[in-house]
Amino acid sequence: MxxxxxxxxxxxxxxxxxxxxxxxxxxxxxxxxxxxxxxxxxxxxxxxxxxxxxxxxxxxxxxxxxxxxxxxxxxxxxxxxxxxxxxxxxxxxxxxxxxxxxxxxxxxxxxxxxxxxxxxxxxxxxxxxxxxPTQTLTDLMTIQKHMGRLENLTVGVCGDLKFGRTIHSLVSCLSRFPGMRFVFISPEELQMPAFVKDLLHRNDIPYEETNQLEQAIGSLDILYMTRVQRERFVSEEEYLRLKDYFILTEEKMALAKPDMIVMHPLPRVNEIQRDVDSDPRAVYFDQVxxxxxxxxxxxxxxxxxxxxx
Amino acid sequence: MINVSKLKKGIVLDHITAGHGYRVFRQLGLDKLSDVVVLMTNVDSERMGKKDLIKIETDLPLDFDVLGLLDPGITVSYVENGVCVRKAHLVLPEKVTGILRCKNPRCISQTEDVEPITFHLVDARTKEYACEYCDARTHL
Known part of the structure; x- marks a missing residue:
């Protein structure tokens, strides 16, 4: 069959x-x-x-x-x-x-x-x-619309990279386009899993890992924020310790390139402050x-x- | 020095990493055979220093994937009339099916009766394999 x-x-x-x-x-x-x-x-x-x-x-x-x-x-x-x-x-x-x-x-x-x-x-x-993967198609459409291309981009993904299914699919998919570079911004406990990093290694795609959003943001074309997902944690204590690790504010946005875009698969909790919504670089509602x-x-x-x- | 008589017909598993012989013996189910099986451990070896060795006095269908996964350095020799007629060198298999179990508690294979899972080799150095369902790494 x-x-x-x-x-x-x-x-x-x-x-x-x-x-x-x-x-x-x-x-x-x-x-x-x-x-x-x-x-x-x-x-x-x-x-x-x-x-x-x-x-x-x-x-x-x-x-x-x-x-x-x-x-x-x-x-x-x-x-x-x-x-x-x-x-x-x-x-x-x-x-x-x-x-x-x-x-x-x-x-x-x-x-x-x-x-x-x-x-x-x-x-x-x-x-x-x-x-x-369908969130990834949504993301690609958004990137193409706002950046005009799906190549030669520095993409920062920030937050819960361990359990963040949207960014596993997105990074895996973007790795097939030329000139991509990734910055993985997360606490040590929520780093990108090996199966995604293996794929990047196999295809010689450069990436770096950091826990400093402020230091990384200036080099990015795209900042993809993710929520720390309560439902993926066994320990409530661990969730509470990590949930506020990264919060995107207008002060941090001031360090970013003028044409960088901010994406988020939604729902958000507090990882993007409400005042960022009015920044023209915030495109997460267009993503929807x-x-x-x-x-x-x-x-x-x-x-x-x-x-x- | 213990002497084991020469095999007339059967299979010799040579160059088993010292200390791994019993694991190979168990994984191949040799404890269930009614034929003569000899497991020798810590045998002197020029190449390896010490090695384990198994002699099986029967023609047994071997699962080379299991053997390669257990110890890719093993040499398999088939003996007839006291003479080695065929040798096989093992490699770490690129994929194995129905041998490994996924250890990821969030994998669907933990709660549903899935088909025998296929694992793909992702790191030959650490002998790590990835689950076809959840991509989590595991090893034997």
Whole structure:
């Protein structure tokens, strides 16, 4: 049986396919009405075993704006998982009804496991602290829009790099573009995991690690802030000790380049102070908007509906 | 000096790192064989100083991935009529399936009955492998 297309990690897409998705997303953004019926009669199953606002709404809105429909749950206690059904059986059953599955799960590798059993395309909407590839597509669209390029950039990622699935996917994906350089800004306990650094080593991509945001910020083209995620910590004490480690303020922004952009996958807690929101370099709310269009493009692509009829 | 008679037909696992012989013996399930198996430890070796060695008096299908993972320096010799007819040198396998377990408590393999997990070699020096599901590193 032919394996269905899937997006579990950025490596599932070629560079050509990424640029195709970004072009398509921008085309949808420019003329959404053209795509309003493209998914008519198609069904998206949205399986959220972990809370989400942005990503779930973004996928649901994307499918509805394409003329399709959405089924699913956002609380695993209301699904058959509560009865002890395995993820594999859940995947087999849901793929009998749906044309595409979007899954978020607290366990790392869960989306891949589901994709192995589903008979339709599966999209990883976040698997624990591992990967979040559709956030990466959102980020790429935002970077391309604000920086005008996806190459020759110095990208600083700051905060919880250990459990930050968005930045694992982003750094892995950006490493395929030429002239990239990374600065990993985190406390020692939350440093970037080995699997991301291995990838950079293998591809001779330069990176440095520091715990000093003020010293690093002046060299950056992009500052990607992340939240220290309470839900990933076993110890509340450890979370409380690390949660305020980095806070981006207007004083720190004064040290940055005039054309640097600040990104954040949201939700934020207090790692970016509210006064930074009005800084023209803060683009995190634009990121949210881009997310829906790039997910519309991805749904069309995985369903083979991305080309004109 | 203990003398072990020459093998007429079977397999010799030579150049096992000294002290690792019993682990190889257990991992290959040699304790379950009814044929003659000899495990020798701390044998003098010109190349290694000391080594372990296993002689198996039967033609056993060996899992070279397991052996390579345990000790890539092992030499496997197949003996017939008292003569070595074939030698195999092992390497650290690029990927192994169904041998390693993921130790990451956040990995899906800890709670779901996943297929035998494939691990990919990420560091030959430390013999570390990455889980196909969560990318966490582990070793035997």
């Amino acid at each position: 032919e394996r269905k297309r899937r997006l579990i990690e950025p490596g599932d897409l070629s560079t050509g396919e990424i640029f195709h998705l970004l072009r398509l997303a921008n085309d949808i953004l420019a003329d959404p009405a053209k795509y309003g019926e493209r998914c008519k009669g198609r069904l998206l199953a949205s399986l959220f075993y972990e809370p989400s606002t942005r990503t779930k709404f973004s996928f649901d809105a994307a499918m509805l704006r394409l003329g399709g429909q959405v089924i699913g749950f956002s609380d695993p206690n209301t699904s058959s998982a509560a009865k002890g059904e395995t993820l594999a059986d859940n995947a087999r059953v849901v793929s009998c009804y749906a044309d595409v599955i979007v899954v978020r799960h607290p366990k790392e590798g869960a989306a891949r496991h589901i994709a192995d059993y589903a008979d339709c395309p599966v999209i990883n909407a976040g698997d624990g602290g591992h990967q979040h 908007k881009n997310g829906m269009y790039v997910r519309m493009a991805l749904i069309l692509f995985l369903l083979g509906l991305d080309k004109e009829a």
